[in-house]
Amino acid sequence: MTDTISSLPPRPTDAPAPARGKLGVLLPGMGAVASTFMAGVMLARRGLGAPIGSLAELGTLEGGARVREAVPLAGLDDLVFGGWDLFDESALDAALTADVLSARHLEPIRDELAAVRPMKAVFFPEFVKRLRGEHVKTARSKRDLAEETRADVRRFLRDNDLERAVAVWCGSTEAWREPAPCHRSLEAFERGLDESDPAISPSQIYAWACLMEGVPYANGAPHMTVSCPALVELAHARGVPVAGSDFKTGQTLMKTILAPGLKARMLGVRGWFSTNILGNRDGEVLDDPESFRSKEVSKLGVLDHILEPELHPDLYGDLYHKVRINYYPPRGDRKEGWDNIDLRGWLGYDMQVKIDFLCRDSILAAPLVLDLALFLDLAQRAGERGMQEWLSFYFKSPIAPPGVRPEHDLFRQHQTLLATLGRWAAAPARLEAAE
Numbered sequence: 001m002t003d004t005i006s007s008l009p010p011r012p013t014d015a016p017a018p019a020r021g022k023l024g025v026l027l028p029g030m031g032a033v034a035s036t037f038m039a040g041v042m043l044a045r046r047g048l049g050a051p052i053g054s055l056a057e058l059g060t061l062e063g064g065a066r067v068r069e070a071v072p073l074a075g076l077d078d079l080v081f082g083g084w085d086l087f088d089e090s091a092l093d094a095a096l097t098a099d100v101l102s103a104r105h106l107e108p109i110r111d112e113l114a115a116v117r118p119m120k121a122v123f124f125p126e127f128v129k130r131l132r133g134e135h136v137k138t139a140r141s142k143r144d145l146a147e148e149t150r151a152d153v154r155r156f157l158r159d160n161d162l163e164r165a166v167a168v169w170c171g172s173t174e175a176w177r178e179p180a181p182c183h184r185s186l187e188a189f190e191r192g193l194d195e196s197d198p199a200i201s202p203s204q205i206y207a208w209a210c211l212m213e214g215v216p217y218a219n220g221a222p223h224m225t226v227s228c229p230a231l232v233e234l235a236h237a238r239g240v241p242v243a244g245s246d247f248k249t250g251q252t253l254m255k256t257i258l259a260p261g262l263k264a265r266m267l268g269v270r271g272w273f274s275t276n277i278l279g280n281r282d283g284e285v286l287d288d289p290e291s292f293r294s295k296e297v298s299k300l301g302v303l304d305h306i307l308e309p310e311l312h313p314d315l316y317g318d319l320y321h322k323v324r325i326n327y328y329p330p331r332g333d334r335k336e337g338w339d340n341i342d343l344r345g346w347l348g349y350d351m352q353v354k355i356d357f358l359c360r361d362s363i364l365a366a367p368l369v370l371d372l373a374l375f376l377d378l379a380q381r382a383g384e385r386g387m388q389e390w391l392s393f394y395f396k397s398p399i400a401p402p403g404v405r406p407e408h409d410l411f412r413q414h415q416t417l418l419a420t421l422g423r424w425a426a427a428p429a430r431l432e433a434a435e
C-alpha cells in the first residue's frame with residue numbers, strides 16, 4: 001500500500017520565530033471570496049463579527065489549548081491587505097458586486113474596504129474565457145510581466161512598512177491544461193518566461209513573483225500553479241512554503257465528511273451524484289467547459305482516494321461518481337448543492353441518502369483564506385519550505401510529494417494539521433529542556 005500524508009514522518013519541529021510587526025496578505029483576484037475575507041477580518045477586529053469557521057481563531061489543540069495561544073500566529077490587527085484584479089474596483093465595490101454581506105456589515109467598514117484597491121492584473125484571456133478586464137498590465141513578454149509583478153510585491157511591502165507577506169490566490173479558475181515541458185524544472189520555466197511560452201498561466205506568474213520575493217503562496221482554485229515541479233523547486237530554492245489546491249468548501253467538504261464514515265462502517269457505495277446551482281461570477285466562469293474541467297478533475301479525485309476501491313472491490317468497485325455545476329444567476333453566492341448517494345448494506349440491500357446543502361460559497365471560503373495566510377506565515381517562521389501537506393485539510397485537491405497518496409479524509413487531515421501545530425507548540429519547551 002502507498003503511504004499517505006498521515007503516515008509520513010513528522011515534519012521538523014524548529015520553534016517558529018515570533019510574529020513581529022505587520023503581515024501583508026496579498027490576494028491575486030479580489031472578488032467575492034477575497035472581499036468577504038477582508039471584510040470579515042475588519043469586522044472581527046472591531047468586535048463586530050465572529051471569525052466562525054477559522055481553526056486558527058477558534059480551534060483547540062489536543063489537551064484543550066487554544067491554537068492562537070499555543071503557537072505564535074500573526075494577530076488580526078496586524079494584517080494588511082493588497083492584491084490584484086482585472087477590474088479596477090475597490091474591495092468595497094467588489095463586496096457590493098458580490099452581494100454576500102449585508103449593509104449592516106458593510107457600513108461600519110466602508111472606508112477601510114474602499115481604501116483597498118487592486119494593482120493591475122496579469123491576465124491572458126485564453127485562461128479565463130468568460131472575463132475581460134481593462135485593469136491589466138501591458139508588458140509584452142511574460143518575463144516582463146513577471147518582473148513587474150515582483151516590483152508590485154516589493155512596493156506593497158515597502159509602502160506598508162512590512163517585512164513579511166503571504167499570498168492566497170482568490171482569482172477565477174483558469175482553464176484546464178496538461179503540464180507542459182516548461183513546468184518540469186525551474187530552468188525550463190524561466191526559459192519559458194523569456195520565450196513567453198503559451199503554457200505559462202497568469203497564476204503561475206504571480207506565484208513565481210511571490211516566491212522570488214520570499215512570499216509564501218497558497219492556491220485556492222483547482223488549476224495548476226504551485227503543484228508543478230518548476231515552482232516547487234523555486235519554493236525550495238527560496239526557502240518559502242507553498243500549499244494547494246482548491247479551497248475545500250460546500251459539496252466536497254460534505255463528501256469528505258460523510259465518505260470516511262460510510263467506509264468506516266463498511267457500507268457499500270454504488271453511486272454518488274452531486275449537482276449544484278450557483279449564480280456568482282465564479283459560477284459564470286465555471287460555465288466555460290475548460291474552467292469547469294479544472295474543477296471537475298479536482299472534485300472527482302476525492303472519493304476514490306477515501307474509499308480505496310482497489311482494497312474493497314465488493315463495496316466500491318463499481319462506484320459511479322458524477323459531478324455537475326450549473327450557473328444559475330438568481331441564486332448569486334447562495335449555492336444549493338444536492339447529493340444523491342446510492343448505498344449498499346447487509347446482503348446487498350440498497351438504500352439512499354439525500355443531501356440538500358443551502359450554503360454560501362464565500363462565507364465558507366473566507367475563513368480558509370484566513371487560516372492559510374496565518375499558517376503559511378507560521379510555517380515560514382518555523383523554517384519550512386516547499387509543499388506543506390499538513391495543510392491538506394483546506395483543499396479539494398491536496399498536493400502530496402511524489403509517490404505519496406494525497407489525503408482526502410477530512411478527519412485524518414485534521415489530525416495531521418493539529419499534530420503539526422502541536423509539535424510547534426511544544427518545540428520551545430523541548431529546546432529549553434535540551435539546553
Ligand SMILES: NC(=O)c1ccc[n+]([C@@H]2O[C@H](COP(=O)([O-])OP(=O)(O)OC[C@H]3O[C@@H](n4cnc5c(N)ncnc54)[C@H](O)[C@@H]3O)[C@@H](O)[C@H]2O)c1
Nearest residue numbers: 029031032033085121171172173202221249281282361365
Ligand atoms: N467560494 C468557494 O466556496 C470556493 C471554493 C473553492 C474554490 N474557490 C475558488 O476561489 C476563486 C474565487 O472565487 P470567487 O467566488 O471570489 O470568484 P469571483 O469571480 O468573485 O472573484 C474572482 C476574481 O478574480 C479576478 N481575476 C480573474 N483572473 C485574474 C487574474 N489573472 N489576476 C487578477 N485577478 C483575476 C476576477 O476579476 C474576479 O474579480 C475561484 O477560482 C473559485 O473557483 C471558491
